Amino acid sequence: MTTTPSRQPAVFIGHGVPLNALEDNQWTRQWAALGAALPERPRAVLAVSAHWYIGATAVTTMAHPRTIHDFYGFPRELNEFDYPAAGAPELASEVAEVVRPTWVGEDRDSWGLDHGTWSVLAHVFPDADVPVAQLSVDASKPADYHFDLGTRLSALRDSGVLILASGNVVHNLAAVDPSLGDSGTDWAHRFDDHARALLTDRPEDAVSLLDHPDAGLAVPSADHFLPLLYTAGMAAGSGEKLDAFSEGYAWGSVSMTSYRSAA
Template identity: 50%
Template sequence: MTRMPVLFIGHGSPMNAIEDNAWSRAWAQLGRDLPRPKAVLMVSAHWETMGGTALSASERPETIHDFGGFPQALFDVQYRAPGDPALAQRAAELLAPQRTVQHPTRGLDHGAWSVLAPMYPDADVPVVQLSIDRGQPNAWHYEAGRKLAALRDEGVLIIGSGDIVHNLRAVNFRTGETPDWAPRFNEAAKALITAGDHQPLIDWESLGPDAALSINSAEHYLPLLYVLGAQGKDEPVSFFADDVFAAISMTGVQVG
């Protein structure tokens, strides 16, 4: 079986699920170009837990509309990809001895379906979501990615969905102006990713004020650590949808 790549996708606004733009087209191209996965394991910024990691174990996960203030057309989206309880159990085994919970009813949040809808519009690839345990230190999330990397040889596409730069408080919605620290940190992060120098990215608090402003509350950044943890030694990386809009980075990372 072909070893699957690993993706980090800068998902930005949920409107990207229904808009035809450069970002959604890049995601659609990935769906066409990559080997077809047996299933997707999704680490989304929009499922945070404390005191343990949860895995969606529903056979038919619902579409979660976890946002407000958007057009009705976005709330009408139903992304009906099947779940994969066996994959949820396999991921839990790989993460042991970390405490994990099989969540019987958890659906797919917009961090998942907004990028999967362009990639796999027929919703025919099973999807399991993995929560982000915010009680764990940064290095734990990286190590979790390393443990989950075995799934790559089992036909599973691991995707982290967030944004390298994500600070909604700093977004000027009137002008869309990009603060200078946003692209500066995005480029610094890309340089470290290209060099395979992951430790500073794990210890991002030590990277200074640009990182503090860019990463902010960190839930959109942490999925990147799973992706980097799943990278093999000397495995190539590349970037796609490489753009910073206001204080949000749309930059995607492909490992392998």
């Protein structure tokens, strides 16, 4: 007897620094709790990471994606970290079908899993026993494009695919101040608080966040913000709202707030 998979939630993770892959802290414990609370183990993960920010929409199709260490200045242990999840090449055709007529390229060997994906999945699925594919964030497209793509990708959630977007709502590395620890600047709080109020009530208006007076400081470049629009699009397209979890800040100018579709 074939059973219908449970619908997977729409998820956005504020991933912060790569070192979170190795840390036991307030955020990584929330990521682990997310994995434990899923309705059932997904058949695959489709990750939308801020760190695959290119001029096209593409999905990985390799059977064994490599662990990409796309950073420097961190401990050797992190540079040697491996997340050996299998790939999910079958997702390429499914993604192409649900987002039609948008073109989606296939990446057979140039990418893999970057730290926006594996630093989070190391806690959500620590045994690396769920296949993973990545979807690129197209740097050449406007915000509406990414929101709309999320709306259409949401159909995959009903077939057991966890679509996990990874970035940061507030991400300004030029303004990082280690002395601020886990507190946020005034402008970071204003933007993050506005985002929380909007996303938990009207995710369909997520693109309007870029019109906020503090958006220039909170989102100086779009790469870490755009993954949020995929999760907002998934929720809005399904008539859902989002719940915030794993809230906080890193070094004043990075928001660690994460979201999932309301239960």
